[in-house]
Amino acid sequence: xxxxxxxxxxxxxxxxxxxxxxxxxxxxxxxxxxxxxxxxxxxxxxxxxxxxxxxxxxxxxxxxxxxxxxxxxxxxxxxxxxxxxxxxxxxxxxxxxxxxxxxxxxxxxxxxxxxxxxxxxxxxxxxxxxxxxxxxxxxxxxxxxxxxxxxxxxxxxxxxxxxxxxxxxxxxxxxxxxxxxxxxxxxxxxxxxxxxxxxxxxxxxxxxxxxxxxxxxxxxxxxxxxxxxxxxxxxxxxxxxxxxxxxxxxxxxxxxxxxxxxxxxxxxxxxxxxxxxxxxxxxxxxxxxxxxxxxxxxxxxxxxxxxxxxxxxxxxxxxxxxxxxxxxx
Amino acid sequence: xxxxxxxxxxxxxxxxxxxxxxxxxxxxxxxxxxxxxxxxxxxxxxxxxxxxxxxxxxxxxxxxxxxxxxxxxxxxxxxxxxxxxxxxxxxxxxxxxxxxxxxxxxxxxxxxxxxxxxxxxxxxxxxxx
Numbered sequence: 001x002x003x004x005x006x007x008x009x010x011x012x013x014x015x016x017x018x019x020x021x022x023x024x025x026x027x028x029x030x031x032x033x034x035x036x037x038x039x040x041x042x043x044x045x046x047x048x049x050x051x052x053x054x055x056x057x058x059x060x061x062x063x064x065x066x067x068x069x070x071x072x073x074x075x076x077x078x079x080x081x082x083x084x085x086x087x088x089x090x091x092x093x094x095x096x097x098x099x100x101x102x103x104x105x106x107x108x109x110x111x112x113x114x115x116x117x118x119x120x121x122x123x124x125x126x127x128x129x130x131x132x133x134x135x136x137x138x139x140x141x142x143x144x145x146x147x148x149x150x151x152x153x154x155x156x157x158x159x160x161x162x163x164x165x166x167x168x169x170x171x172x173x174x175x176x177x178x179x180x181x182x183x184x185x186x187x188x189x190x191x192x193x194x195x196x197x198x199x200x201x202x203x204x205x206x207x208x209x210x211x212x213x214x215x216x217x218x219x220x221x222x223x224x225x226x227x228x229x230x231x232x233x234x235x236x237x238x239x240x241x242x243x244x245x246x247x248x249x250x251x252x253x254x255x256x257x258x259x260x261x262x263x264x265x266x267x268x269x270x271x272x273x274x275x276x277x278x279x280x281x282x283x284x285x286x287x288x289x290x291x292x293x294x295x296x297x298x299x300x301x302x303x304x305x306x307x308x309x310x311x312x313x314x315x316x317x318x319x320x321x322x323x324x325x326x327x328x329x
Numbered sequence: 330x331x332x333x334x335x336x337x338x339x340x341x342x343x344x345x346x347x348x349x350x351x352x353x354x355x356x357x358x359x360x361x362x363x364x365x366x367x368x369x370x371x372x373x374x375x376x377x378x379x380x381x382x383x384x385x386x387x388x389x390x391x392x393x394x395x396x397x398x399x400x401x402x403x404x405x406x407x408x409x410x411x412x413x414x415x416x417x418x419x420x421x422x423x424x425x426x427x428x429x430x431x432x433x434x435x436x437x438x439x440x441x442x443x444x445x446x447x448x449x450x451x452x453x454x455x456x457x458x
Contacts, residue, residue: 039416072334088396095393102377105359111379112351119349132333168376175397298332304348305340314355317381325408327359327377 018046032233037163040106040329048232052162053107054123055234060100061118062126065299067093069133070142078136085182089143092175099171102327103164110324119304127285128211130293137190137197137204143183145208145250149215151176152245161233164329184253191257198259205254206262213263213280216243222282247275360386361411363404364394372404380405 024043038044067090077083101111117123128146133139151173158169190201217223217239229235254261265278332338356379363372375394380386386405429435
């Protein structure tokens with residue numbers, strides 16, 4: 001999991017644009033147009049660095065927070081195989097968080113600062129994790145559909161211009177395909193099971209559909225600064241295009257199991273080849289991401305508890321004379 | 330607040346107010362990790378991690394970079410012990426491909442041999458004589 005298409009960026013509105021050296025900027029943009037990758041020690045525009053830090057940091061936080069709703073189901077997972085798979089998946093997510101923090105660090109923001117910003121609420125994580133995983137079927141839906149969404153987003157981003165992020169994402173995507181497959185198997189198992197199992201799955205799908213539609217971020221009509229980020233290959237596709245790719249690949253897989261989706265307008269337009277749907281409730285999206293979702297408080301409280309409870313270990317092993325160095329790549 | 334997870338409800342979450350105060354360098358140093366996928370191959374850079382010392386770095390590297398698939402050996406090196414060229418100086422390598430005398434392609438003999446054989450054909454001893 002779990003990079004959504006949305007980059008939370010509240011400070012951008014009032015900030016004056018930074019005047020960049022036009023010659024260096026042209027050189028930088030020519031490099032990107034040429035398909036070359038940007039390494040940490042290369043010159044890059046301020047805005048490119050800032051947006052990348054924001055995006056990679058949010059992605060990292062999403063991996064760490066995303067492990068919480070699933071982690072709570074390890075003890076209750078039905079059967080040994082599911083338990084082992086869920087433990088492996090949760091460990092992968094934390095590992096992905098660490099890879100992504102390292103990629104963001106190469107841009108100059110220390111990991112300690114990123115964690116402080118997560119815990120104070122200054123930086124965000126993917127909005128889907130502000131919703132509760134009520135039953136085992138929720139875990140199947142998350143493992144199948146949220147991970148599927150994340151793969152679409154991450155495969156696109158792995159071809160982006162910033163080399164350390166691309167390298168981390170390639171490693172991550174390989175593991176995500178295991179997450180998707182085990183989630184799909186759990187999903188199919190319930191969908192082809194008893195009527196109680198099917199009802200439990202249908203209920204979970206109904207509850208998760210709005211957050212899943214939100215996952216790729218606001219509609220292109222209201223999404224800001226997409227154009228420049230696409231030009232610099234920070235974002236590799238628009239939110240609506242990625243949402244469409246997701247619907248194209250996964251709605252048929254849900255419908256063929258006679259599981260319904262709670263949107264009467266959802267259909268593929270045979271003329272345009274694109275999917276049509278009821279516009280997701282973006283007011284709800286912004287309300288939840290700004291801290292008022294059902295689980296925001298619990299997620300951050302748990303993360304704070306972990307930080308505080310483990311702090312004595314970090315302090316015991318702390319060597320004040322060691323020099324911190326930004327990771328190389 | 331009541332969580333769906335009974336374990337979370339058992340934690341005393343109210344007392345935690347000072348968490349977002351992680352001091353610089355509390356997450357220790359960074360190490361670069363090199364993984365050798367199989368015996369006989371090169372160690373290849375796989376990524377970086379934070380650790381308090383090299384023993385911990387090796388344990389974390391094993392967890393982070395060798396959870397599945399083939400792995401034979403791992404090196405960890407403190408990032409501060411790596412000296413690297415600046416990527417902006419990459420133009421120093423621009424002429425590498427022009428140094429034909431360093432490559433096999435810079436040394437061609439077939440034309441000479443063909444020419445030699447053609448011009449010396451009449452002097453070759455005739456075995457049928």
